[in-house]
Amino acid sequence: MPEWQQEIRHRLAGLKLSPLREAEIVEELSLYLEDRYEELLALGHPPEAARHLSLTELTENDLLVRELQRVERPVAPKPIIIGSNRRSNMIAGVWQDLRYGARSLLKNAGFSLVVVITLALGIGANTALFSVVNGVLLNPLPYPQPDQLVTLHQSKPNFDTGAIPYPNFRDLQKQNQTFAAMAISRGLGFSLVGTGEAERVNGRLISADFFSVLGVKPALGRTFVAGEDESGAGPVVLISAALWQRKFAAAQDVVGKSLTLDDKNYSIVGVIPANFNLLRNVDVYVPIGQWNNPALKSRSAALSLHGIGRLKPGVTVEQAQSDLDRVMRDLAAAYPDTNKGNGAKIIPLKERMVGDIQSILLMLLGAVGFVLLIACVNVSNLLLARSTSRTREFAIRASLGAGQWRLLRQSLTESLLLAVSGGLLGLVIAGWGTQIALRTLPTTLPRAEEVRLDARVLLFAFAISLLTGILSGLVPAIKSSQWRLSETLKEGGRGTSTGRVRAQGIFVAVEMALAFVLLIGAGLMIRSIAALWNVDPGFRPDNVLTFGLSLSPSMNTASPQAIRTALRVISGELSSTPGVQAVSFSAGAVPLQGEDDLFFWLDSQPKPASQSEMSMALVYRVEPGYLTAMGIPLKQGRFFNDQDDERSQPVVVIDEVFARKYFGNTDPVGKRIHQEGQAPQEIVGVVKHVEQWGLDSHDSELLQAELYEPFRQFSDNALTGGVGGIGVVMRTDGASGEADAVLLNSIRHVVQNQNSQNVIFTPQTMNDVIAEILAERRFSMILLDAFAVVALLLASVGLYGVISYLVGQRTHELGIRIALGATRQNVLRLVLGQGMKMALSGVALGLVAALGLTRLLAKMLYGVSTTDPATFAVISLLLTAVALLACSLPAIRATKVDPLIALRYE
C-alpha cells in the first residue's frame, strides 16, 4: 500500500493550514486514495499503474491546491511578542480546555453520567458525614466566648467527675481566683397542677447566675438575680419556650403569672429562648434555694449537683485547675471528716459534651473517605479505558506540537469537570443524607441541632470535588499525554501498552485492599454488637417495666406513717393488677441508669475516723418483689420479706462482688455492717452481681460492690424527702417488648385511685434501656456496614470492568491462541489468572493495612480483638469469592471468542 499521506502533505505544505486541519484533510484524502487504488486494482490495473492513476487524480492541474486555497483560509503563525501578558494566553487556553472538555464529555453522555453518579455518591456521603462532624465537633458552642466555659466536678481518687456537695460549691465560688462566675445545677421533677391535668414536668434547680455564666439572654422577662437562689427567698421560676407555648399559648403577659409546682406557687419571671439546648427537655428552672432538702447543707451529700463556670479572660484551664485544687486542699484541711482526699476537676464544656462521640465520628469519616477513594479509583479506570479510544486524537495533537503539559492539562480539565459536576450532585445527595441521618441518629447525639450545610461544609464539598478530580484524573492524564506517535498512527492502531495494563492492575488491587479494610471493620463491629447483646446483665431484662411514681404534693407535708401507708396501698394494688407478675419500689441506684452509693464499715473493723476512710458500695433500696421483678438469682441466704419493715431488725443483702471483696471465702450471712448515724445492719443474703455501669465496662476503677436495703426500712427523713420521685420496677406478662398501653392505663388508674394527684412518668422497658445504651454503637455499625457493602460493590464492579475491558483488548490475541489450538480451559485460566492476580494482591495489601488500621476501632470493640483471626479469614474468603465471580463472567465470554472474527480485527 503506497504512502499517500506523504504525497498529500507535500501538496498541502504551501497552504499553511493549521496543523489540526491539515492532519484532518490528509487523513480524509488518503482514505479516498486508498479506496480509489483498491478500485483500480480490482478493475485489473497493475499496482504501479493504479498508483500512478490515483496520484494523477490528486495532482491534476493543481486543482486541489487551488480550490482548497479558496476554501480554507491560511493561518498566520502567532507572533511571539516579548514581554506580553502570558497569563491572558493561559486564561484563554484554560477556557478553551473547558469548552473542549465539556463538548467531549457531552458527546459521550453515557460514560459521563456513570462517572458523575459514581463520584456524586462518594462526594455526597462524605459531605453528609462532614456536616455532622462540622456541627458537632468543629463549630464553637453557641455562647459568647465559648472557650471560657468549663464544667466543674468533685473528684475522688477513683472517680473523676463526681457531684459537688452544695457547701463545697459555695466555698469554691467564694475562694477561687480564676473564675469570672460559677453556677451549679441538678435535675428535679415537679408535679405541675392547676393548668389542666396534673402533669409531671422536668425541672432544673439552678443557682442564680446559671444563665449569666453561659451568656444566655431570656426571650421574655429576666433571669434570676443574685440572692434569689438563697433559701428563704421568694419563689420564682423561669419557664422554657416549649412550656410557654404549651401552657400559656405564648402569651406576652406571662411574666408575673404563677405556676404551682409541688404545691408551691412560683412567680414566673422570664422565658428561656427555644434555641437553648444545653439541657434537654427542661420545662422549668427553679432557684436551688427553693429545694427544701436538708441534705443540701451537708458537706458529704453530693446530690448529683454538677457545676459550670466561666473562666476569667486569659486564664487557662490548667491555671484554673490548680486554683481549684488549692481551694479543695484548704477545704480538706478545714473539714477533714468529709473532704479528705477530695479534689476538683475542670473539663472544658465542649469536650464534656462531645468527647465520647469524637472518636466514633472521626472513624466514620475515615471509613467514608475510603469509599470515596474506591470511587476515585473506579473512575480512574474508566478514564484510562476511555483514553484508549482517543489515542489517535492525542497522538495527532502531540505530533503536531502540543506539549505534554498541554495534553495533560486537557485531560485533567475533563476529569475536574466530571468531578465538579459530581460534587454538585453530591451536595444534593448530602442534603438528603443529612436529613435522614439526623432522623435516625441516636437521640444521644450532642449538638444535633447544629448540623446543617453551612459555608464550611460547602467549602469541604468543593475541596474534595477538586481533589477527587485530580486524583482520579491524574494517572489517565499522564498516560495519555505520553503516547508515542509511531505506535498509534500505525494502521490498526489498537492494542494496549503494558504500562496502561499495569496501572489498571494496581488500581484494582488498591480498590480491593480498601474494600477489605472496610469489610474487616464492619465485621468486627457486627461481632461486637452481637457479643454485647449476649452479655448477661445480671438480671433478665425481658418484660421488665420501669417508671417513676410521684405522690401528690400534699404528701410533702404528710407524716412518714401516712406516706408508708399510701405506698403500701399502691404496692398492693399494683401487685394484683392483671398482667403484673411482681412489683417493687426502688430508690437509690438503678442498674444501667443511675448510681447511688453509701459509706460503711464492717463490724469487724474499728469505726474509721472520717468518711474518706470508709468503704463504699452501690446501694439499691428495694422491696421483696424486686428479685422476682428483675429476675436476679439468689445465691445464698434469703432476700427481704414482708416482715422486714421499719419496726423490725435492720437487714441488708449483698452481691457476690461485695461478698468476695470483704469476706473472701468466709460466709457473709449473719455478719453486720455499720453506717454513720444508723443501727448496725445484718447481712441476710447474697445475690448475683448486676451490671450497673453498662454492658461493656468491667473497669476495675468503678465501684462494683452492691448492697440492697429494704425500701420499707427507709428512714423517715429520707421518705419525706423522696416523695416526689420513687422508682417502680415491675415484671409483666407482656409478650411484646413495648410498654403496653393497656397495662400503663391500668397502672395509672391504680395509682390515681389512691390519690388523684399521683402521677406516673417516663415508663420504659429494660430492653429499651439496653437498646438505648447500644444505640450509638449500633448506629456506627450500620453506617460501617453500609460503607463496606458499597465499597465491595464498587470494587467488584471495578474489577469486572477492568477484566472485561482487557478481554476486549485481547480479542485478537485470544483468537490467535484458539486458532492455534488453545482449549476453553486454557483461555479461562489465562483470563481468570490475570484477574485473580490483581484481586489477590489487593486482598494481601488489604490484610496488611487492616492489621494496622483496626487498632483505631479498639475502643468500640467488645469481646473480639482487633486482629480476630476468624473475621479476617471469613472476609478474605468472601472477597476472593466475589473477585472470582467478577472475573468469571468476562472469562467465560473470552472462551466464546470466535477466532475468525477475532482475526479479522485488523
Place this chain on the structure above:
Amino acid sequence: MLDREVKRGSTEMLILALVEERPRHGYEIAKLIEQRSDGVLQFHVASLYPLLYRLEKRGLIKGRWVEKAGQRRRRFYKLTATGQKILAQQRQTWKDFFFALDRVAGINPV
C-alpha cells in the same frame, strides 16, 4: 462535456441530495454520482473535497468522524437543516428553469 459553470452549480445540489438520503463519506459520494449518472458526471478527489469543505463551511452539510469496528475511521457527511432548506430551494429553481426552457426551446426532461 458539460460546461464547467453549469456543472459546478448543479454539483452542489447533487451532493446535498445524496447526503439527504443518509450520511455518506467522500468516496461513496463520488462513486454514487458516477454510477447514477452512467458515467456522465465524474468527480475526482481534487474537485470533490474542496467542494465538500466549502459546503461544510457554509453549514449545509456536517462532517463527523466515525469509527466502525475493524475499520479505519472515516468522515461521514450529513445534511443539516440549513442544507435541507437550500436543497429544496435549488430543486425548485431547477424545476422552474427546466419548465422555462421547455416552454421556450422545447426541452423535455424525463
